[in-house]
Amino acid sequence: MNDTRLLVKGLTVTLREQPFTPILKDVSFSVGRGTITGIVGGSGSGKTTLALALLGLVPPAMRVKSGEILFEGRDVLGMDAEELRRLRGARISMSFQEPSGAFDPVVTIGAHILAAMAAHNPSAGTLARQKMLDLLALVEVPDPRRVAACYPHELSGGLRQRAMLALALCARPALLVADEPTSSLDVTLQARVMALFRKLRRELGVSIVLIAHDLGMVRRLADETVILSQGRVVGADHAYAKALMAAEEM
Amino acid sequence: MILQVEGLCKTYPGGVKALDGVTLDIRAGENLGLVGESGCGKTTLARVVMGLVAPDAGTVLLRGNPDRREFCRQVRMVFQDPFTSLDPRYSVREILKEALTLEPRMTTGEGLTRMRRVLDQVRMPRDILARYPHEFSGGERQRLAIARALMTEPSLLILDEAVSSLDVLVQKEIVLMLEELQQRLHMTYFFISHNLRVVRRLSRKIAVMTGGRIVEYGDRDAVFDRPAHPYTRTLIQAAFNYEVAP
Amino acid sequence: MSEMRLAWQRFVRDRVAFIALGVLGLLYALTLFADVIAPYTLRDESRLHTYCPPSALHVLAADGSFSGLYVRGVAMHYDEYRRRSYNETQDVYPVKFFARGEPYQLFGLVRMDRHLFSVDEPGRIYLLGADSRGRDIFSRILHGARVSLTIGILGVLISFGIGLLVGGIAGYFGGHVDNVLMRLCEMVMMVPGFYLLLALRAAVPDSLSSLQIYAAITIILSFIGWAGLARVIRGMCLSLKERDYVLAAWTMGLGDMEIIVRHILPHTISYSLAAVTLAVPGYILGESALSLIGLGIQDPYASWGNMLSEAMSIVRIQFAPWILWPAFFIGLAVMCFNLVGDAWRDAWDPLLKGRGDNA
Structure with a gap:
């Protein structure tokens, strides 16, 4: 059990207004050190709520009814705002489907990353810039110096996605939650980002929770796959899982 | 030969060459699938064909005829995002009725019969005519968009990423429905997508586009089994094996 | 429509704006029935009651x-500094409701002579005091x-029409059409509004009837206002015409005008309504300013602006502060239009909240 980074036990989340229609119902799974866990589900399956809950961000309209989320042995849901703030970004970070929302349009990519690095490690000093460029190189941004000087809108979707990964990784988190990291990208870029995830896992030992609707992709990349249907975890022999697999075949 | 596209060129202000001499033929019953990545010019091609964007050079002919009225009746387009392609202010009845703009001789009764028929065809209940787009899910809206396209009984349907924004399961339903519609209504599809799986399922001919040019064109099996152009190989490798050569 | x-x-939830x-609504209702509600007509005056203060209303007789x-009744007399002052006399003039008075035509159509309330001559009832010629300020405000209230709406409708077009x-x-029209707008917007107003007013001959002056001022005001609205509408159309449903309509063979009318303008309405509401105060203030300096509506016709021209002397304000009442109504109307417009804009698009917009 020492290798378990994240443990979700019996997590049930409901709408505040309608406590008997759960968004998530008795969800349990674990994420080991340096593993990739895929969470697959259609729209409305609760996967985005789950992703937010992992960061302690339960939407205000919802309430955790029961269950716990243990990250490195500590209960995320019981933390106060200050503890959560320290946890997020530093130990757990998240990347979003649409990268443009994560960036301020009038700040360069480099400045974004430097600011995030300074927030987590104020003593970095003059080395910070080199570290920032290394980070961009790590996520396979070609010509990091040029990209660091760019504004978000000047980058293509694929580059923006990678720049956001760099931002998410700048504090060297133990767990990266990636929400639909490839669904807005073209097939070749999808394949590139997936290769990048493998490399990050290998080189940084980061655990990755990959949230997607594309079962075929997740099965190839993830060590373990959790299929969510209407807020519940379903097994590979469940009708929904079978339908998903059949849809892959087209 | 339904559609002949010849030597289309389009350069946007700013110097982006979206179309660089595109020539295509679509024969009746021979679905053409156009694949390529975002920015390759496939949406521009669809828009030029539909007359939404004026080309710098080249021609688009429907059965050898450049007449726009006839073109609008025979060629219909289904857009990618069903949340933006239906005007939220109009009911299903008004949306479907608008598709008959070029059929002014049709009586209200005939129009209503036609509406019921297309709703049957896309497997939507008939009693939704008074409802509004926001009452429907993404998949249902896309069915409505397809129903609207079917109103004039077109011979060619241009589907621009028509299933890309939908859930995988819904994608599959729509694709199955499109297959069935084709068998019943004898339409031809011009299917534009970056999703190679869907394209492979629906098309007999495949065109691969990159940088505003068609780099590969041929029968589906030939293109998928023996791709001639290196770009096609990269695309297939990435789509089916999720791998890309470094 | 659901939008x-x-x-x-959302608008109704904003209590202040709802009250505004x-x-x-109340102001416009009063305007509509001004003839009935006002105890005196426009031409009524009483030189014996110059700057008479607001009448005190009594309910108890002298014996309690x-x-x-x-x-x-009131009697005017002068004090040792030749200052005018009024004392109440013992004459009693009961307030009569729906009694006959001076005749008028309701809505310009129905001949009537009943007033909501009045007192018999020679008694005078001045709810808000009298002006220099003993005219009832309350009646003249109505x-x-x-x-003042219609010129804003009418002016905005005209400039909105031009702006929409x-x-x-x-x-x-x-393209070029856009370029030429927008440069034109900028030229109009470049000239400081009030000087343009004066210049245009100077171009209109003096010897006009009051109705003609009213029309002239409305047109002049809308000539200044349309440019700002045109720019707002243009911006919205630019983004609306790229919507998929507009493209879809085009591919189905709809004509340009059909598309503009069916799919573009309806989507600008809710926002335009806010822009228009926010533009009304400008017209009200514009008319007031013109009339204040004597270039607008001429005596004996009343507008809030020309009523205020009496209040241009500090001495008069000191002795008869009630001549400032029209200013209160201008302020009230302007404030209400701003509150309603702001709230409507916020309700229409919560994302715009707090963003300054000088449309």
Whole structure:
């Protein structure tokens, strides 16, 4: 059990207004050190709520009814705002489907990353810039110096996605939650980002929770796959899982 | 030969060459699938064909005829995002009725019969005519968009990423429905997508586009089994094996 | 339509704006029935009551018994500094409701002579005091509201019409058309509004009837206001014409005008409504400013602006502060329009909240 980074036990989340229609119902799974866990589900399956809950961000309209989320042995849901703030970004970070929302349009990519690095490690000093460029190189941004000087809108979707990964990784988190990291990208870029995830896992030992609707992709990349249907975890022999697999075949 | 596209060129202000001499033929019953990545010019091609964007050079002919009225009746387009392609202010009845703009001789009764028929065809209940787009899910809206396209009984349907924004399961339903519609209504599809799986399922001919040019064109099996152009190989490798050569 | 309904629901939640809307409704209702509500007509004056202060309303007779609503007569006299002052006399003039008075035509059609309330001559009832010629300020505010409140709406409708047309054409067709029309707008907007107002007013001959002056001022005001609205509408059309449903309509063979009318303008309505509401105060203030300096509505016709021209001397304000009442109504109307417009804009698009917009 020492290798378990994240443990979700019996997590049930409901709408505040309608406590008997759960968004998530008795969800349990674990994420080991340096593993990739895929969470697959259609729209409305609760996967985005789950992703937010992992960061302690339960939407205000919802309430955790029961269950716990243990990250490195500590209960995320019981933390106060200050503890959560320290946890997020530093130990757990998240990347979003649409990268443009994560960036301020009038700040360069480099400045974004430097600011995030300074927030987590104020003593970095003059080395910070080199570290920032290394980070961009790590996520396979070609010509990091040029990209660091760019504004978000000047980058293509694929580059923006990678720049956001760099931002998410700048504090060297133990767990990266990636929400639909490839669904807005073209097939070749999808394949590139997936290769990048493998490399990050290998080189940084980061655990990755990959949230997607594309079962075929997740099965190839993830060590373990959790299929969510209407807020519940379903097994590979469940009708929904079978339908998903059949849809892959087209 | 339904559609002949010849030597289309389009350069946007700013110097982006979206179309660089595109020539295509679509024969009746021979679905053409156009694949390529975002920015390759496939949406521009669809828009030029539909007359939404004026080309710098080249021609688009429907059965050898450049007449726009006839073109609008025979060629219909289904857009990618069903949340933006239906005007939220109009009911299903008004949306479907608008598709008959070029059929002014049709009586209200005939129009209503036609509406019921297309709703049957896309497997939507008939009693939704008074409802509004926001009452429907993404998949249902896309069915409505397809129903609207079917109103004039077109011979060619241009589907621009028509299933890309939908859930995988819904994608599959729509694709199955499109297959069935084709068998019943004898339409031809011009299917534009970056999703190679869907394209492979629906098309007999495949065109691969990159940088505003068609780099590969041929029968589906030939293109998928023996791709001639290196770009096609990269695309297939990435789509089916999720791998890309470094 | 559901978009509109949602916005309305959000709007109603804003209590202050809802009250402001109610106040505006009340003001317009008063305007509509000004002839009935006002005890005196426009031409009524009484030189014996120059700057008479607001009448005190009494309900108790001299012996302390209840006697019904009445006012007393007033007598003017001068003090040792030749300052005018009024004392109440013992004459009692009961307030009569729906009694016959001076005749008028309701809505310009129905001949009537009943007033909501009045007192018999020679008694005078001045709810808000009298002006230099002994005219009832309350009555004149009601009559003046016709000019001041309608000129805003009418002016805005005209400039909105022009703005919708120019903005719609510029936005939908784009390119050179857009360029030429927008440069034109900028030229109009470049000239400081008030000087343009004066210049245009100077171009209109003096010897006009009051109705002609009213029309001239409305047109002049809308000539200044349309440019800003045109730019707003143009911006919206630019983004609306790229919507998929507009493209879809085009591929189905709809004509340009059909598309503009069916799919573009309806989507600008909710926002335009806010822009228009926010533009009304400018017209009200513009008319007031012109009339204040004597270039607008001429005596004996009333507007809130020309009533205020009496208040241009500090001495008069000191001795008869009630001549400032029209300013209160201008302020009230302007504030209500701003509150309603702001709230409506926020309700229409919660994302715009707090963002300054000088449309």
